Amino acid sequence: MWRFLEYCWFVVRTKGFIGGLLRIGMLISRFDLSGRKMRRAIQGIAGLGRRFGYSPALIVPAIVLHRHRHILNDGSCQDLELAIHGYTHKNMRPLSLEAQVQEVRKARQIFDQLGVKARGFRAPYLSCNTHTERVVSYCGLAWNSDTAFMANGILHSHMGRPRRFVERAVQQLYMPDDAADRLLAPWILEKTVCIPILLPDDEILVDRLGIDQPDAVADIWLKMLQWVRARGGLFVLQLHPERFSICSKAMELLLEQTSIPGSGTWMAAMGQIADWWMTRDSFKFVISPADSGAFDVLVKGPPNATIVGLNLPSDLGKPFFGGYRQIKARQFRVTTDGKIPCVGIHPDAPTALAKFIHNAGFASEVSDVDKGYAMYFGSGQAFGPSDEIRVINQIESAGRPVLRCWPWPNGYKSAFATTHDLDSVTLTDFLYRLLGK
């Protein structure tokens, strides 16, 4: 009963009283007792994945997957990447590290028993706290995806007069960072790759903003795709199977745009992105001075890494993206008038800054003096996640040659994945969820 009251309070806080009632009405229409509607939605998502050549991620609470384990054998989940969405669909934010470890372990055991080797995790309601990424790593999973970035500029342009209630509810529920401040790419925490999701998702658009015309949803998602591409970033879409019938056309249009030949967007499964990011992390530029203001460069790391540079001489590499030129060779000479084509970082600069510069792919070196780097970051400066784009802009606008391992492999300029949180299969699941089961 307590669970039920807690849920009602949660719904009222995040959707309002009327919104809460509407939510119940909508649920009844989206689900059924047999689970046929959700199976059809899952098959539709898997079908789009097959048509466009990637594996969408189906993220399911362990208890729901166990209850409907027949979907593992009837072909519904074929070609989908299954991942964990909690043991039950429970808010993780108030939980301690130990309690979260217990939840994820229990969930993993169920997946193992069902013969599903889950490699990824997303907290229900994206309800992560400061422990969650560490918990997921501790539990041996390859990827975690519950940090949310919000494409605020695009969302606001579709809200007319921004609705304060919606704004407040979304902030309360997801606590998203402004995507304009963040590098649209994963990061590594211990042994886990953290892959951010880009909002607005189907839930914000359809249920909260009432944007339920397929063309209108598609319009917003296509603008997000364009925006992400212009930044060479990663777009992880969220579309719940319960709204697939409303948003399938928008997802299809988005996939058609993403897969246009020559667009340079890598369509990948979440597991592939995680594997790539872990492999890429070993990249290293060995830069040694050569004759008269030139440097010899040796690139170590995966052979399919995309090596690029900014402000390079026009006889080195080919135009790639923005002012970047792509260099196919792994050993080459750069003439730079004596400027070292990497970023210098003072040993007392924040560790998070040095880690971020590496994660963004820039060649870097720790030095207590500026030896003439493309950009030098001294000691005594603050750095947090909201400074990421400011730092990249500083490096890119310095006007000096700098080498970089681009985020995506094989010459891709941007990346795209879709994720689908399957919270309930039947109406009964939803009632169980209210009881915490």
Ligand SMILES: [Zn+2]
């Ligand atoms: Zn969920």
